[in-house]
Structure formats: C-alpha cells, structure tokens
Amino acid sequence: MIKSSRNILVIDSKKSELKKVESFLKEIFAKHGLPIDHLNKVFLCVSEAVINSIEHGHKHDANKKIKVQVRLKNHDVSIIITDEGEGFDFKAIADPTEIHNLKKESGRGIHIIRSICDVLKYNEKGNSIQFQIKCS
Numbered sequence: 001m002i003k004s005s006r007n008i009l010v011i012d013s014k015k016s017e018l019k020k021v022e023s024f025l026k027e028i029f030a031k032h033g034l035p036i037d038h039l040n041k042v043f044l045c046v047s048e049a050v051i052n053s054i055e056h057g058h059k060h061d062a063n064k065k066i067k068v069q070v071r072l073k074n075h076d077v078s079i080i081i082t083d084e085g086e087g088f089d090f091k092a093i094a095d096p097t098e099i100h101n102l103k104k105e106s107g108r109g110i111h112i113i114r115s116i117c118d119v120l121k122y123n124e125k126g127n128s129i130q131f132q133i134k135c136s
Helices: 015-032 036-057 108-116
Strands: 008-012 065-073 076-083 119-122 128-134
Touching: 008 015, 015 036, 015 065, 036 065, 036 076, 036 108, 036 128, 108 128
Parallel strands: none
Antiparallel strands: 008 065, 065 076, 076 128, 119 128
16 A cells, blocks of 8 residues: 655555655655665665564554655755654664674664764654755
8 A cells, every 4th residue: 555645655564565665765756856876875774764663663563554754855855754663762772883782683774774864863752763864
C-alpha cells in the first residue's frame, strides 16, 4: 500500500517495502530537480532508519505501519520517519566504533545516519527520527 500525498509515504513494516521507499525518493528527486548524486546517501539513511523501525520499533510486526515524510527547503532534504513502536532512549546508544562494540551487530544504523546527515533529531518518545541532508 502506497500513500503518497504531500511527500508522505506510509508502508507496511516489512523489508520488502524498501523498494517503494526507493521509488518514492527517486520521484521526489526528479520532481524537484534535486542533484541525483545525493540520492544514494539520502536513501541509505532512510533505509537504515526504516530497518531500525522494522526490527527494533515493531519487532517484525508486519501489521504496523511506518510513515516516511520528506520536506524540502531549497536543496535541503529533511526526512521524518515515524513508527508505531514503543520508542527507545536515543541518548543511550553505544558508539559502534569503540573497541568493545566493534563486533556487535546492532547500533551501526544510527551511526551511519549520524555520520552522513547534517542535522539529526528524535522525538521525546524515541519512535520518530528526523534528519536533514544538504543536497546542493
């Protein structure tokens, strides 16, 4: 199911839905004349956040929904991803580059997003992430 109005996409909580997310972002980039060379880093951040929602927020419950919202200002792309999960304490995220965390498989997605984006925020509950990437 795709709901795409005013740059909003609502997807089922399944990894196969990432194809819809990629198409959605490609359409927005084309429609607004954004530099295509920035699409990959935007999609990487979005896919990492969506996968976190699926795995951690929804615990693989495919009946839950994830909302992907894109806001544009000039050539700055702001993405808000919200899930129906309980949220998490984003202040307690371990640094995956520390020696004792190198072999852990979790925690890398947020680190990737943080290293690519220009602005990163969470809502109070911890079930919504917002990040901004300059595409100019």
